Amino acid sequence: MEPLEPPPPPLPLLYLDVDGPLIPFGGPAGRQPEHLTERRIREVLGAEAAGHPLLVRIDPRHGARIAALPCRPVWATTWEHEANICVAPLLGLPPLPVLEEGDGEDAPYGVHWKTPLLVGHADGTAFAWVDDEIGAADRQWVADHHPGPTLLLxxxxxxxxxxxxxxxxxxxxxxPV
Known part of the structure; x- marks a missing residue:
């Protein structure tokens, strides 16, 4: 009998922020392209979602790109569970796990509140973090507290x-993650 191969390591985690990466904002009025119509948003989410001014900026093509990545996506956003109600369906994604604010230790001054949560949740597993608020203090905190490979994008x-x-x-x- 041949020895069993050890199981492969788990796929890396992909922590996704919504505002900024998936819903662009800021700059001159009308600068961000609108990828969705109000009609399409109502078709996917129902009438109660109509009129949300930012959802039209979601590029539904991003969903297929995210789904094709060799990773385990997790929402890391102040939208928390609302991301599964409003954002995931527009991207064509299934509900994703949610990193909830307050699930970990407090961030030290200058470190984003998500940073310790991500590191604690990842628990040594390789992860990528996509956010518009990553700074030098976050990179240093992750380097000091997370033993696994990371990409802070x-x-x-x-x-x-x-x-x-x-x-x-x-x-x-x-x-080679």
Whole structure:
């Protein structure tokens, strides 16, 4: 009888922020493209979602790109569970796990409140974090507290996720993580 191969390591986690990466904001009025119509939003989410001024900025093509990545996506956003109600359906994604604010230790001064939560949730597992508020203090805190591989990808909130951002994610996730 041949010895059993050890199971492969778990896929890396992908922590996703909504405002900024998936819903661009800021800058001059009317600068962000609108990818969805109010009619399409009502079709997918129902009449109660009509009139939400930011949902039209979601690019539904991002859902297929995220789903194709070799990772386990997790919402890391102040939208918390609302991301599964309002954002995931517009992206064509199933409900994702949610990192809830207050699930971990408090962040020290200058470190984003999500940073300790992500590190605690990942528990040593490789992860990528896509957010528009990642700074030098977050990078240092992660380097000091997380033993596994990480990619902290800061996205321009006025532009949102770009082809270049997806290329960086794909290269990192398909590399020796």
């Amino acid at each position: 800061r996205v321009d909130p006025q532009v949102g996720l770009t082809e270049q951002d997806f290329a960086v994610l794909e290269e990192w996730l398909r590399g």
